[in-house]
Amino acid sequence: MPSLTLDYRWGKLYDxxxxxPGQTAWGLGENTAVRVASTGTTVVGDGSVVALDPRQAQFTTGPNGAIGALNVLLHTFGAGEAL
Structure with missing residues (x-):
């Protein structure tokens, strides 16, 4: 499975x-997982989990094919934090 940091997959998350645009896009860093339990959902591992919220975003494509994004909210969660 590709990871966000090690494999430079941030562009794919924005894509x-x-x-x-109506859905939250989730990304997990390398050596990271999400634990879903009856007591709650938390981040476990060495990396982080990010949630990209594109609902108010405006996306563009540059002449070189690169993605541009304005008004994107990016939430980050570290080890032990609740989602």
Whole structure:
């Protein structure tokens, strides 16, 4: 599975936000997981989890094919934090 940091997959996360503007796009860093339990949902591992909220975003594509994004909210969660 690709990871956000090690494989430089941030562009793909933003691309998912562009393709599904009504949905939150989630990304997990390497050596990281999400634990879903009856007591809550938390981040476990060495990296972080990010939630990209594109609902108010405006996306553009540059002449070189790069994705541009304005008004995207990016939430970050570290080890032990609740989602």
């Amino acid at each position: 998912v936000g562009r393709l599904e």
